[in-house]
Amino acid sequence: MSRGPGSYAEAVAWLAAQCRRLGLTTKQVEPVKGKPILLATWAGSDDSLPCLLLNSHYDVVPAMTECWSVDPWAAEVVDGRIYGRGTQDMKSVCVQYLFAIERLRKRGFVPLRTIHLSFVPDEEIGGVEGMGELLKTPEFNALGEIGLALDEGLSNPGDAFTVFYGERTPWWLLVRATGPTGHGSRFIKNTAPQKLLRFAERALAFRKAQEDSLGHGSNGCKHGTAKKLGDVTTVNLTMLRCGVSNDNGKTFCLNVIPTEAEAGFDVRITPDLKPKDFKNLLDQWCKEDEGITWQIAPWTRAFQEHHTTATDESNPWWVAFRDAMSSMSFDIEPEVFPAATDSRFLRELGIPALGFSPMRRCPILLHEHDEYLPVDVFMSGIDVYVGLIDALASKQKLHGEDEAGRKLSGLLPCAVSQIL
Numbered sequence: 001m002s003r004g005p006g007s008y009a010e011a012v013a014w015l016a017a018q019c020r021r022l023g024l025t026t027k028q029v030e031p032v033k034g035k036p037i038l039l040a041t042w043a044g045s046d047d048s049l050p051c052l053l054l055n056s057h058y059d060v061v062p063a064m065t066e067c068w069s070v071d072p073w074a075a076e077v078v079d080g081r082i083y084g085r086g087t088q089d090m091k092s093v094c095v096q097y098l099f100a101i102e103r104l105r106k107r108g109f110v111p112l113r114t115i116h117l118s119f120v121p122d123e124e125i126g127g128v129e130g131m132g133e134l135l136k137t138p139e140f141n142a143l144g145e146i147g148l149a150l151d152e153g154l155s156n157p158g159d160a161f162t163v164f165y166g167e168r169t170p171w172w173l174l175v176r177a178t179g180p181t182g183h184g185s186r187f188i189k190n191t192a193p194q195k196l197l198r199f200a201e202r203a204l205a206f207r208k209a210q211e212d213s214l215g216h217g218s219n220g221c222k223h224g225t226a227k228k229l230g231d232v233t234t235v236n237l238t239m240l241r242c243g244v245s246n247d248n249g250k251t252f253c254l255n256v257i258p259t260e261a262e263a264g265f266d267v268r269i270t271p272d273l274k275p276k277d278f279k280n281l282l283d284q285w286c287k288e289d290e291g292i293t294w295q296i297a298p299w300t301r302a303f304q305e306h307h308t309t310a311t312d313e314s315n316p317w318w319v320a321f322r323d324a325m326s327s328m329s330f331d332i333e334p335e336v337f338p339a340a341t342d343s344r345f346l347r348e349l350g351i352p353a354l355g356f357s358p359m360r361r362c363p364i365l366l367h368e369h370d371e372y373l374p375v376d377v378f379m380s381g382i383d384v385y386v387g388l389i390d391a392l393a394s395k396q397k398l399h400g401e402d403e404a405g406r407k408l409s410g411l412l413p414c415a416v417s418q419i420l
């Protein structure tokens, strides 16, 4: 069984206590009632320089307890692995930031640049009332100019670390068809379910073509030649609803043609495809029949542009990150995040953001049953953050940052790749 909506206040209270124990100043903001956000700050010695933001989301997806071999909520260690919902996504990162800061403080490290931490809710349900709202608050503004934000990434099963500089933009769609009713024994033409299935066939043919291009060479690919999941667009049929019920969905009048049919799709648009072009495709698929329309699911927000963080010499923060990792002898593989993270809200504001969770030599298990993180991966991740935070927070004024620590992002590091 899944758990309920969870305990926002308890999670934030626990995190706030940990931050205060480390000597960080904390502030809670609640732009949406009942959905608190925790901000914690370690002031740098030069407050004129843009700061570092370490973001993590404190919510998790549900767990189907009956499908797990351990209690998903107990953080049990079995055979050197920490099992639990969120161990990879991204409770590990929440606490690794804190352990890394604790070590740096014990060591007497004083950051040159201010380090802020943000712990946000609701990432898993779209982030609109979490990071989306945080960015509109005066408290976020008061954090000052942000030079670089770090947010979640994915494990790399190999020896390198994956770093995400952009992501596919998620569109959650509802498609609705209407048509005539009639007796289920006849050949009624253009029924709502038929139209919906025709739409679904067109969408799934597009999906097949995208899937077939996976692993093949691509000129559009920013890094390497083989297309990865982040370089193609996925369309998945995730909801189907129609039928004339006798009793609120328990049984159906299977001899009556329903006049309405609805489908839901999870779409992830690669930065190689303009959202505008995908929108045109949807319009075209709808035009092939009468009485079929699509809309963005009203409880979600569909970004109309892709924003990516530059991964070349034009972005001194990229260079700083890359060099910090290389000085620790780590290889990094830049990629497009195949799903979505809160980074998209930050990049939209022009803030350079890198998706990075220090996990490697470990399968990608986010949202899966028996999600786990090996203890040694977790522990070495703290070392990685110690090195990274030390390097990034010690960066002297970078190319493009003027005396007043003015916005660097206007110069280049965040590129708008698609405009509707």
Ligand code: MET
Pocket: 123, 124, 125, 126, 127, 170, 339, 340, 341
């Ligand atoms: C579309 S909101 C993002 C929720 C989740 N991180 C996902 O990618 O599915």
Ligand SMILES: [Zn+2]
Pocket: 057, 089, 090, 123, 152
């Ligand atoms: Zn996540």
Ligand SMILES: [Zn+2]
Pocket: 061, 089, 124, 366, 367
């Ligand atoms: Zn997730």
